[in-house]
Amino acid sequence: MSAVEYQTRFGSLSNYEKGGVQAIADDVRHYAFSNCFDIAAHSKPYERVVFGQNQVYVLECLRAEGSSPWYTCAHDEFALVMDGDVEVHLVKLEAAQTVPDPDKNGAVQVEGPPRGARMGWMRLQRGHQALLPRNTAYQLRSATPGVVVLQTCKGDLSIERWAEICQTA
Amino acid sequence: MNAAATALAQPASATSDLTCGYQRFALGGFTFRRDEYFAHVGWTARDGRPMSHTMDAGNFLRALMRDVAWGFFYGTVSFDDVVGTHNHYKTVDLFAGSFNGTMKEAGVDRLENFATDEIRATFEAMLDDWTNERFDPFSAPQETGSPYGRKQGNNRAKITRARELAKRCVGLKGDLDLRSDERGAPVNRAFADVPQEQPELHPEPGFEDEVHAFNLFGFLSRSQVTWNPSFTSVVKHSYMCPTTEEHILPILHGNDRVEWFFQMCDEIHWDCADKDTGKPLARVIMKAGDMAAMPAYCRHQGYSPKRSMLLVWENGSPSLVYEIQKGESPEIPVQF
Numbered sequence: 001m002s003a004v005e006y007q008t009r010f011g012s013l014s015n016y017e018k019g020g021v022q023a024i025a026d027d028v029r030h031y032a033f034s035n036c037f038d039i040a041a042h043s044k045p046y047e048r049v050v051f052g053q054n055q056v057y058v059l060e061c062l063r064a065e066g067s068s069p070w071y072t073c074a075h076d077e078f079a080l081v082m083d084g085d086v087e088v089h090l091v092k093l094e095a096a097q098t099v100p101d102p103d104k105n106g107a108v109q110v111e112g113p114p115r116g117a118r119m120g121w122m123r124l125q126r127g128h129q130a131l132l133p134r135n136t137a138y139q140l141r142s143a144t145p146g147v148v149v150l151q152t153c154k155g156d157l158s159i160e161r162w163a164e165i166c167q168t169a
Numbered sequence: 170m171n172a173a174a175t176a177l178a179q180p181a182s183a184t185s186d187l188t189c190g191y192q193r194f195a196l197g198g199f200t201f202r203r204d205e206y207f208a209h210v211g212w213t214a215r216d217g218r219p220m221s222h223t224m225d226a227g228n229f230l231r232a233l234m235r236d237v238a239w240g241f242f243y244g245t246v247s248f249d250d251v252v253g254t255h256n257h258y259k260t261v262d263l264f265a266g267s268f269n270g271t272m273k274e275a276g277v278d279r280l281e282n283f284a285t286d287e288i289r290a291t292f293e294a295m296l297d298d299w300t301n302e303r304f305d306p307f308s309a310p311q312e313t314g315s316p317y318g319r320k321q322g323n324n325r326a327k328i329t330r331a332r333e334l335a336k337r338c339v340g341l342k343g344d345l346d347l348r349s350d351e352r353g354a355p356v357n358r359a360f361a362d363v364p365q366e367q368p369e370l371h372p373e374p375g376f377e378d379e380v381h382a383f384n385l386f387g388f389l390s391r392s393q394v395t396w397n398p399s400f401t402s403v404v405k406h407s408y409m410c411p412t413t414e415e416h417i418l419p420i421l422h423g424n425d426r427v428e429w430f431f432q433m434c435d436e437i438h439w440d441c442a443d444k445d446t447g448k449p450l451a452r453v454i455m456k457a458g459d460m461a462a463m464p465a466y467c468r469h470q471g472y473s474p475k476r477s478m479l480l481v482w483e484n485g486s487p488s489l490v491y492e493i494q495k496g497e498s499p500e501i502p503v504q505f
Contacts, residue, residue, distance in 0.1 A: 006359040006475060010434045011457035019436065019454035021461070026441070026450040030464045030501045036431075037458045051460050052429045053503050054484035057407035059431065059460070078338065078402045078409070080385060082433075082458065090380060120372035120380040127386025127433075128368040129402065131338050133379050147458075149431070151404055162505035 010126060011037050012083040013145055020167055033167040036061045036082055040147040042164075046140070048107070048150065050160045056105050058158060060150040064142040070110040071139075074099040077107060077132040077152040081124040084146020088130050090119035091137040098135045106155010110137045183294060190320030192298045196291045197281040199263060203229075203299050205318050210252050212265050212279040220277050222251045222265060226299070227306075227316035231419035233296050234306035235396060238332060241285065243483070243490075244425035247468060250447050253420070254288070255280075258490065261288045268423070268468075270446030300324050307394040309415035309476065333399040340383040345400075347383060348391035359415065359476035360390035386433070389413050389478045396471075398481040406486040415476035423468035426489050427502045428481065432459045435477035441467045465493065465500040 011017070016037035021028040034051050043049055045065040052059035062068075064086050072093055079088065091114040099108055114137035122130050132138045140148065183192045186202060194201040200211040208229035210222045224232075232248035239246075241261050247253035250269050255262040264280040266272030300306055302322030303314030307330065335345040348354035356363065365387045372380035385401060389411055392399075396418050398410030414437055423444035430439075432455040439453040444466055453461050453469075463469050471479075492498040 003358065006361065008360055008362050008434050008475075009436075009457055016458050017456050019432075019456040019459050022452040022454065024449045024451050026467075028451070029505065030462070031441075031451065031453055032460070032462045032503050032505075033453065034460050035456075035458045036460065052431070052462070052482060054407070054427055054429065054482070055486070055489070055498070057404065057484055059429070059482060076337065076404055078404065088382070090376075092376070117376075118373055119376040120370070122371065122380060122382045123369035124382055125364075125366075125368070127364070127384055128382055129338075129385040130368070130382035131341070131379075131402075136379075151402060151407060151409055153404065153407070160503075162503055166505065 011035075012126075013037050013041055013147060028167050028169065031167070032162060034165040036147055036149060039165050040083075040145070047159050048157050049165065050154065050158050051165060053154065056153050058152060058154045060152060060158060062140075062148040062150060064140050064146040064148050065144070066142065068140040070114045070137045071107040071157075072098060072110050072114075072135065072137045073107040073132070073152065073155075074102050074104045074134055075153065076134050077150055078129055079124070079132055079140070080129045080149045080151070081126055082147040082149055083126055084142055084144060086124045086146050086148060087121055087141040088124065088132070089121045089139045089141065090133070091115075092117045092119050093135055093137045097137070104155070105153035107152060107157055108155065109157065183298075192294075194291055194295050196263060196288065197283065198279060199265070199281070201295060208299070210265060214277040214279060216276060218277060220265065220279070224249055224252070227304070227310075228419065230296065230300055230304070230306040230316055233292060234328060235420050237289070237292050237296055237328075238307070238330070238397065240289075242422070243428075245423035245444065245468065247421040247423065248419075249421070257282075259285060261285050263288060268445055268447065270443075270448060273446075296328050297323060297325060300328055307397065309395050330394065332397075335400045335403060338381060338383075338402045339385075339388060341381055342378050348388055354391040354393055356390050357392065357413065357476060360413075363387060363390040365390070385411065386478060389433075395476070398483070406484055408483045408485050410481040410483055412479055412481060413476055414471060414473035414479050416473065418471040421468045421470045424463065424465060425493055426484060426498065427462055427465050427500070428483055429460065429462050429502070430455060431480035431482060432457055433478040433480055435473070435475045437477055437479060438472045439463075439469050440472075441469045444468045462502040464502070465498075
């Protein structure tokens with residue numbers, strides 16, 4: 001008996017198909033239905049668009065294109081690449097440049113060039129997930145447009161435009 | 170694994186059924202027995218009428234497997250439209266018909282509260298006794314043998330798998346290990362085409378443990394079970410709980426909080442219904458890249474035609490359940 005062959009279908013910026021909510025007796029907006037490739041296709045590079053929110057916690061969708069600003073955060077964050085080829089560069093930030101309040105939620109932009117020891121870099125492709133350790137500076141770089149999902153908390157840089165990204169009817 | 174299995178507590182109320190070889194169980198006012206094809210649940214309604222309910226044995230064991238493995242999970246775990254459990258985190262309700270609009274209205278439902286340890290001991294013993302050696306209730310139907318027939322052996326190793334929970338991130342030193350052939354986690358047949366290369370890491374000397382990334386899709390392609398959210402990365406109480414899905418989610422989940430689904434490949438169709446009555450509300454069709462919230466007022470059950478990768482995203486804050494009870498936490502994730 002020959003083995004059955006399966007094709008795993010992933011999405012990308014250039015090739016994605018959205019599903020949707022088929023309402024029976026409910027408001028489709030309650031499901032906040034969106035698609036990360038659709039969001040990234042209509043975003044500026046490195047806009048941190050919130051597409052999942054549970055109290056203070058968010059999932060953000062980023063269009064990775066060119067070099068991002070340097071960010072830092074008082075808590076860990078994680079980056080999952082959904083499309084493209086993305087480098088993550090890390091700097092062990094000097095205390096003067098870290099977020100002063102250890103309880104502050106969400107990423108902030110590092111003021112000026114990051115100061116501290118270079119920690120190294122990573123090259124991520126689709127399905128790869130990276131730790132963005134707390135109190136480090138990180139920069140994402142991508143030669144061609146890609147899509148990244150960030151696990152983080154809602155912060156100063158989080159952008160909410162639910163009515164634009166979600167199914168409304 | 171075997172050590173945990175032999176430690177299963179045997180409830181005092183188990184009795185042997187001579188025809189099919191399976192034990193019968195009783196828990197409060199509920200009785201449970203199985204035959205060659207079915208699990209039968211019996212109870213007495215509030216007005217004293219005897220009531221009964223029958224489920225396919227395979228469906229019953231797949232549901233029971235999740236409820237046991239998840240420690241009763243978050244909120245309501247319904248095995249079908251009639252029978253299920255509701256977790257209160259120190260105690261657990263067992264119910265029949267209590268979240269079925271028609272049965273509730275007819276007054277034929279029963280709901281009883283048990284100490285978590287008591288119901289767990291009965292459920293673990295029932296799962297162990299009713300699962301035959303050729304059936305793995307954690308697998309998709311094409312991957313395992315039949316649940317039917319008379320009692321034949323057991324499958325203790327497969328029903329006592331440890332839940333995999335990363336503390337910070339999979340693959341970090343001292344945290345949950347990556348999966349590999351050597352660790353008994355080969356790539357699933359339906360994910361044979363998923364790339365297995367790990368990300369390139371270029372740490373400077375001294376930063377080897379902090380410059381960290383791993384192949385999440387490769388990790389998931391090696392999942393040995395279906396419909397089993399497991400932690401891979403943690404930010405405070407934000408838990409990424411991805412899982413691989415095939416066939417039908419064996420339970421209907423009525424969460425006591427909002428949760429989110431992010432479909433990472435292939436597709437899943439979700440049936441959403443009113444949590445209290447079972448009235449259909451919506452179907453949510455999710456394809457690769459789609460994100461959707463499950464409002465806290467609905468219960469949901471997913472159908473995955475091909476094994477697919479789903480990110481279940483949970484807020485595990487221990488105070489959240491009390492905020493929901495006090496009305497401080499919304500049932501709808503976001504207003505716009």
